[in-house]
Amino acid sequence: MEFFADPAFFVLLAAVVAVAAVLGLTGHSLQRWGLVTSVVFLACLLGSGPQTVALITFLCVARVCVVVLAGNPGDQQLFYASAGLTMLPLVVYKLTASSVSLWGFAGISYVTFKALQVVFEVHDGLIGRDELGLLDYLSFLLFFPQFTSGPIDRSRRFLADAHRVPPQDEYAGMLARGILLLLAGMGYKLVLAQLAQRWWVLEPWGDGPFLAELANQVRITYAYAAYLFFDFAGYSLMAMGASYCLGIRCPRNFRAPFLASDVIDFWNRWHITLSTWFRDFVFMRLTRTLMLRGRRRGWRWARDRVRVAQVGFVADMLAMGCWHGLTADYLGYGLYHGVLLAGNEWLQKRSGFYRAHRRDRWMRALMWFVTLQLVMLGFAIFSGQVSYLVKGALNG
Amino acid sequence: MGDATESVRERTLSLLEEVCGDPAVHDHLDDDLFELGLLDSMGAIELLVGIEDEFGVSIAPTEVPRSEMNTPNKIVEQVEKRVA
Numbered sequence: 001m002e003f004f005a006d007p008a009f010f011v012l013l014a015a016v017v018a019v020a021a022v023l024g025l026t027g028h029s030l031q032r033w034g035l036v037t038s039v040v041f042l043a044c045l046l047g048s049g050p051q052t053v054a055l056i057t058f059l060c061v062a063r064v065c066v067v068v069l070a071g072n073p074g075d076q077q078l079f080y081a082s083a084g085l086t087m088l089p090l091v092v093y094k095l096t097a098s099s100v101s102l103w104g105f106a107g108i109s110y111v112t113f114k115a116l117q118v119v120f121e122v123h124d125g126l127i128g129r130d131e132l133g134l135l136d137y138l139s140f141l142l143f144f145p146q147f148t149s150g151p152i153d154r155s156r157r158f159l160a161d162a163h164r165v166p167p168q169d170e171y172a173g174m175l176a177r178g179i180l181l182l183l184a185g186m187g188y189k190l191v192l193a194q195l196a197q198r199w200w201v202l203e204p205w206g207d208g209p210f211l212a213e214l215a216n217q218v219r220i221t222y223a224y225a226a227y228l229f230f231d232f233a234g235y236s237l238m239a240m241g242a243s244y245c246l247g248i249r250c251p252r253n254f255r256a257p258f259l260a261s262d263v264i265d266f267w268n269r270w271h272i273t274l275s276t277w278f279r280d281f282v283f284m285r286l287t288r289t290l291m292l293r294g295r296r297r298g299w300r301w302a303r304d305r306v307r308v309a310q311v312g313f314v315a316d317m318l319a320m321g322c323w324h325g326l327t328a329d330y331l332g333y334g335l336y337h338g339v340l341l342a343g344n345e346w347l348q349k350r351s352g353f354y355r356a357h358r359r360d361r362w363m364r365a366l367m368w369f370v371t372l373q374l375v376m377l378g379f380a381i382f383s384g385q386v387s388y389l390v391k392g393a394l395n396g
Numbered sequence: 397m398g399d400a401t402e403s404v405r406e407r408t409l410s411l412l413e414e415v416c417g418d419p420a421v422h423d424h425l426d427d428d429l430f431e432l433g434l435l436d437s438m439g440a441i442e443l444l445v446g447i448e449d450e451f452g453v454s455i456a457p458t459e460v461p462r463s464e465m466n467t468p469n470k471i472v473e474q475v476e477k478r479v480a
Binding site: 292 | 403419437438439440442444445448449458459
């Protein structure tokens with residue numbers, strides 16, 4: 001059963017929301033109901049075969065890691081081992097994805113992010129040993145609305161919501177908002193995305209005039225971008241809506257991404273919970289380490305904030321590309337965005353011309369337009385359109 | 397307020413001035429530095445690294461929500477809390 005797509009899912013969801021509404025409106029906690037229904041949904045999603053075994057072994061490994069680390073949170077070696085082991089199932093799965101798909105289950109990518117966040121914050125001393133109850137841990141990791149494709153919530157935020165029993169009118173507001181979000185998301189994913197998808201069919205570069213062929217390829221890219229946006233933003237709205245109905249104020253994942261004023265701004269608007277996860281746990285930590293080491297060891301380049309940021313951006317986006325999958329298209333997409341962000345950093349920090357004109361209307365319009373085209377080219381890499389055209393050109 | 401707090405305050409503000417590269421931080425003690433364009437994620441990291449160097453206290457990147465560390469006064473408050 002595919003979440004937020006199959007009719008059976010929606011029937012089951014309606015029943016779950018109806019019971020949640022009764023519980024919530026009569027002042028009961030929704031945490032246990034959320035966990036019980038998540039287990040039922042995941043059983044329907046994963047079946048009784050290898051995927052369920054993979055999920056259970058993942059949970060055991062992640063749980064043991066975090067409990068052991070909590071006993072000695074400051075230990076650097078233990079931290080690396082815990083983070084590595086928590087990531088291991090995902091790494092094994094990604095490495096074998098093209099053949100046997102060992103240790104994989106639907107949702108592994110997203111649940112790994114959530115489990116790693118807990119590991120990182122235990123190490124930082126932000127999550128104490130007594131805040132790692134099994135019920136809390138499982139209700140966070142398994143929460144079905146966010147399980148397969150995010151949004152990637154954070155445990156401390158999630159559990160504050162899960163523990164709180166809101167007053168009746170507050171919950172009524174959340175429920176109404178949740179239902180509206182569910183309906184809006186359905187409109188996005190089931191209507192608009194389906195319409196856009198009809199326009200997205202890969203076509204080879206033809207024999208017509210260059211500009212006409214280019215325009216045709218651009219049309220295909222835009223159709224894909226529209227499809228991807230409505231499909232994913234629609235899914236995210238529904239996931240957010242179902243979360244609200246269960247008393248969880250799930251963070252939003254999209255904020256008008258095609259209005260972005262530069263590439264950084266794009267990543268603050270597109271798949272927000274993914275990019276902020278990478279910002280907090282990869283980019284910021286990597287740049288911090290580079291700066292600290294650089295100061296101690298006297299690396300000259302590490303004194304240059306722009307240079308450190310550029311290294312951080314490329315590494316950050318490459319890691320994101322790997323997470324999408326170990327294929328040329330995804331790695332190319334990651335590298336491309338890393339280079340764009342590095343270039344953007346130079347422009348905004350070092351270009352006197354840009355800095356002198358950045359508030360001018362024409363510059364803002366130009367930046368918006370150029371950003372949109374660069375983002376579209378990124379989607380053409382991501383969707384395989386670029387590699388399809390390259391292969392076509394190489395094979396004549 | 398003893399001399400010690402005063403100096404933590406001054407040291408933090410001069411560190412902030414160095415990171416932002418703009419003495420204007422002293423004129424915006426209660427304004428959002430991210431909105432003013434004086435700080436960004438990279439500046440925030442440099443600030444955390446600077447605080448670690450200067451005061452020997454480490455603040456993890458996700459420890460303090462941005463809304464509690466976005467003005468000079470709030471930043472000083474976070475440092476004072478940990479130095480004390």
